[in-house]
Amino acid sequence: MTTRKKTAKAKSKAAAKKVVKLKRKKPAAKTAASNGHPRPSSRPWGQAGRALEGVKILDFTHVQSGPTCTQLLAYMGADVIKVERPGIGDITRGQLRDVKGADSLYFTMLNGSKRSITIDSKHAKGKEILDRLVKKCDVLVENFAPGALDRMGLTWEHIHQLNPRMIVASVKGFGPGPYEDCKVYENVAQCAGGSASTTGFRDGPPLVTGAQIGDSGTGLHLALGIVSALYQRIRTGRGQKVLCAMQDGVLNLARVKLRDQQRLAHGPLTEYSQFGEGIPFGKATPRAGNDSGGGQPGWILKCKGWESDPDAYIYFITQAPVWGAICDVIGKPEWKTDPDYATPPARLPRLRTIFDTIEQWTKTMTKFEVMEICNKHDIPVGPILSMKEIAEEPSLRATGTVVEVDHPGRGKYLTVGNPIKLSDSPADVRRSPLLGEHTEEILRKVLGYSEKEVAGIKLSGAITAPDKPAKAEAA
């Protein structure tokens, strides 16, 4: 072929390409909205993929705080790859066991919808596998004791050099400061975050709460930090560090008590029962028993059966706009006009008498009967529900808040589904993985290792417990 012929052919090829390009542009213009965002999907709701689809999480979490975070991300559609130590795994697999030989409920209820890979992070081959995972994933989440991730060689600099887009999210007990090196568990955080000193009765010791605000609460905060960092990465193209200290997370949830601390400088806290009882306030926010934390006084009152049923109680709020209805319902219509009871300020010093009187009424009915009557009048009340009642509540099953899943080691168990409901991204709640259940699958399909390489990795001992290097199939 002559040079001229070649040039002519190249020109006509380029022209043809241009036509194709132009042709391709049209449908693209159709799919893009004028603001540059994709056009709204026409797929039925819930069938347009899940919120975090495509996001890969390198999950180095253990115990409760970190796993709470990554389980939520998994419910939102992220592919969560949980890295566990060969032969041992997350320590909670074996803690508080109720079924012999099976992963505990502690573990199964915090690690649903994830995949498990076993890797010895201190083994040379293990480090190589981890580096590959770092390159493939979007977020690394960890809640090791301070310094442990660095000791594995996974420093921020190393991670960022391998993958500048990687978000590194950590839970620690304390933020930078005098306690930053401390190991921290739930109740330590509740105490250090201001919850324990403000929980309980005034004449009793500080109390920790049943809700795991230190662990699960901080996990929730971390999840918000991660999705925010993912969103920012769309603009910046780079990852960042996300840190949630458990002390900070608890304080964030206990902020109304810091509010009260500052109010103390300007006088007594009039909505606290202590005020009505004439007991002076000290220098710090006191424990307030079952007083309501807001501006509408409330208390826990006995209901029918309280003598034998520890949960036969109801929380009753004397909300000001429905005070008249409350007076009628409890048989005290005269309180509506009595100057000692008619206005919220007049009632404050008399809250004890008021709640004692209301309790005489609530004690004649079950908590559900009280609720039925009060709801008709818009009086805010809340039955004290036992965990048994919650486990059996059909409406919580219907909404997917309580989900039953099947596990090969323990059979059916209940777990808490996604408490955050997205109308276009329904949660897919699956059982927790067995230890190393997905090791080979991840090595091959995510990291691209060949059969031969996987066989070599098995022999190396990087994915198996030290006592059984060559034989173990999937750790």
Ligand code: CAO
């Ligand atoms: N391969 C090899 N080693 C591994 C591994 C793996 N796949 N996964 C973990 N390890 C090692 C770590 O490298 C670390 O070893 P070094 O200390 O020698 O570096 C060790 O296992 C685990 O570290 P740890 O100190 O985090 O674990 P711990 O049980 O002693 O402490 C806890 C637990 C929770 C107190 C601590 O992790 C912590 O303070 N975390 C931060 C706060 C937090 O999340 N607390 C909530 C806990 S839930 O109540």
